[in-house]
Amino acid sequence: MTSAPLAARLSIPSGPLFFPVTPFGPDGTVDLDVYREHVRRGVEAGAAAVFACCGTGEFHALVPEEFEACVRAAVEAAAGRVPVVAGAGYGTALAVRYARLAEAAGADGLLAMPPYLVTAGQEGLLRHYREIAAATSLDVIVYQRDNAVFTPGSVVELARTEGIIGFKDGLGDLDLMQRIVSAVRSEVPGDFLYFNGLPTAELTGLAYRGLGITLYSSAVFCFAPEIALAFHRALNSGDDTTVNRLLDGFYRPFVDLRAQGRGYAVALVKAGVRLRGLDVGEVRPPLNEPAEDHVKQLAQLIDRGYALLEEDM
Helix, strand or coil: CCCCHHHHHHHCCCCCEECCCCCECCCCCECHHHHHHHHHHHHHHCCCEEEECCCCCCHHHCCHHHHHHHHHHHHHHHCCCCCEEEEECCCHHHHHHHHHHHHHCCCCEEEECCCCCCCCCHHHHHHHHHHHHHHCCCEEEEEEECCECCCHHHHHHHHCCCCEEEEEECCCCHHHHHHHHHHHHHHCCCCCEEEECCCCHHHHHHHHHHCCCCEEEECHHHCCHHHHHHHHHHHHHCCHHHHHHHHHHHHHHHHHHHCCCCCHHHHHHHHHHHHCCCCCCCCCCCCCCCCHHHHHHHHHHHHHHHHHHHHCC
């Protein structure tokens, strides 16, 4: 475990964590100019950090050269104002390669995503993430979800690993998370960071706050930063009246709409960015674009969310 600068910069939740989408031009190639603009707008809107080329950024669809170019562009656009954390995944060898590309591009840290396809035991998972942590000087946040689910004892071992500073939960098992937090707190001295990494994490923000977990990823911040920031302020100040108004009027309906299509956790967010005036193109296969009616519903929902903010003024 390390108390490196990245941990210190992330430990105070000054704003939502921004997971930008990756723009593609009409010919299907990455549009780095639009990407820089997208990242710049997010930083200037109040993001606490930029997580480049992660799930919302279609990491799965980027070849290594595109990945490195995007991370470098994110670092340029952030200009040191907030940290830039890059995704790294697939099998161990490829994850290490992506980690080293991220380091070369100037990233401040890594979000280590689940390994590709296989369901491994705890010993294999620990070896996988230890090798990623050892491959560079970058600090690592381990992402729990799908085929990478950890026991409390395994997270204790992760927290003891040099270079691993945090744990992002995309599973949503609060009983397990409470046991993980308790085990690490009891057995590993110092601070270890936890993140709510569920899709549309705001929906479960109150529950995770009860566990002491206040850091979270916000896909909504990509296309409606004012709504995401208002929710973040309310959640962290204990203004549960505002939290519940935004949950009931915006976030729950958004999650209901997101559930209407596979891959909408990315495709609907990208549609939202386009609706707000930045042409980030379409998603790459195997994802597909949202249905036209769903995009219309999203536009209406965004308008409703901003109207809710007006009610509070």
